[in-house]
Amino acid sequence: MPQYAILVQPSANRVYSQHAARLTRNELLALDGLLLDGRLAAAGEPEERTMGGVPYLVLPTPALTADDLAVLANLSSLFALFELNDDGTLRPLELARLDRYDDDLLTILKYIGKTNEQLTRLLLNLTAAAALPVQDFLHSRVRVLDPVCGRGTTLNQALMYGWDAYGVDTDRRDVEAYTAFADRWLQDKRLKHRSRSTRVRVAGKNLGRRTTFELAPTKELYRAGDVQTLEITQGDTLDADRMYRAGSFDLVVADAPYGIQHGSVTGPRTPSRSPQALLTDAIPVWAGLLRRGGAMGLSWNTKVLPRADLLAMLTDAGLEPLDDAPLLDLAHRVDHAIERDLVVARKPG
Template sequence: MPDPYALLLAPSANRVYADQAARLAMAELNAFAGVLDTRPDEIATTVIGGVPYLTFTGDLTAQDVAYLSNLSSAFALFKSEGELLRPVTLSPLARYDSDLITIPKYAGKTNEQFTKLVLNLTVLASESAKRMLTGGLTVLDPVCGRGTTLNQALMYGYDAIGVELDGKDVDAYKSFLQTWLKRKRLKHTADLHPVRRQGRKSARRLEVTLAASKDDHKAGATQQVTVIHADTTQLDGLLKPRCADVLVADLPYGVAHGSYDDEGGLSRRPLDLLERAVPHWATLLRPGGAIGLSWNLKVARREHAEDILIANGLTPVEHDDLAHRVDQSIERDVLIARK
């Protein structure tokens, strides 16, 4: 008979997100089923001692627990034994201290738990799903802002590539990452230099090499972060084709953020950006790679976003409903597609 488990959800600083965390965690747990030896069953939200838990049954192996340790909202896992809960030790992929993710605070920053959720779903939908725990993946965020997704990729032990149009965000990310690495006394190099195409300066390129320990550095077990300060729709010559295993993008919500159109005007419609960018983004994905997008449903319908991806040779991946309210003007959804 399968064992009963109870997952305590992590508290969230964002009250609105916390109110919906259980439903999102159920969808994420279902997505993990493809890499587990035993598929979780009887998934439900159960109140135990006045506290909500995500409960399920299954014959979890040690590797299953290792995978589930990375659920974006996992705080603690217990095996139910009658009226008692016996702790199950979690072993999340956490190559660095969590303040790499939590320290940066700025207007428009995406909730860290949600960032991890979208990255997880994208990796799990890709051909690299079975390599989630072993590393060696490259994550591309083509609208990376100040690097929340890039830092989550580093936490997992992956390499990261970002593209950002706002030079101030690129400078802020460089400043934060360098300061953080120095404070942690981690071996690293960081270089921000201009990139020329056809003899003209066309972009800037930040390249950071880091290691989680001195032993890793000596062994050559380093990670790479590359951030391109450029227009994400004009990346020819700046990034090599098939350079990424997964692509994760939190699109402009049409409220405070936007993207520039071909005439140089500011557009707050995420579909405008998708139509121009996806043909470029698709070439950067390796075969079997996956794209994970999040955006504001109040300014772009899901079926229109799916049509753009399908037209560029990508196949949407089915998953449980992940639409959720962020605030009065933002209803956020997630779309995953595979190359």
């Protein structure tokens, strides 16, 4: 029986590297169940194995189909995929990733508190797999909202996949820094694009300032009108349902605040820096922006919000959390104050 070996990508984040093989294994099992009818694990689950002092995941699976290879190519921590021969030799396989742009879109912007790019891809992959059939995951134009987008790590990953990316954040400095980065990056790469900035006004009330980019990876696609949208709004995430129509998005993906950094309120609401208070108010707003069958994916700090409490918030908002085994083993330490976990919930179709 053929076997395949995944070389796990090294991470610049030493703490994340310690968990990368386990997280990739569970990501693979989740994507297999959600997108590939469980056929990758039909002959046995992936096994963590060290070969030549390097960690691999070994798949005792039948020959991979084109869809199998396409899904595996986008695993968050996959560095290379090999066919593992009986004599222990490895034959590299060609992979066609969804990536449309140079990877410096994800890596060039550095700042304190930036979410690890591999974690961002992991969360986006799992959320998309919960909402989309495999052909849409691989070939459709997906609309993604990050309602606490910060400096745009999730937006950049969505762009990389060829999807439309929308972000909302209350922090003016973060929004301005990300908007300046996006504008400079597009110019440096000489990518055809256009941009505009507007005020978002509803019923005479100013809800924030919005910058919209329309871009494409090639001049030919741009001229043909095959353009992606990148849109960033500086405003209160609790007003997101007034900024966008209900059911506007396929995915809502957010790295929730970990502690006291985030406060987002307007009007008569009482300001709160508590992640639990923010999510209690925000999740129903975000859920309303999902289309039927869409999915919400959140990463959060379990030290300030127990998993059971977050699941109850999602359920109360009319969503259905996915609690299959691979999705229950994604928690990992970030530092002494942060134990991060991930959850995905689907909106009934």
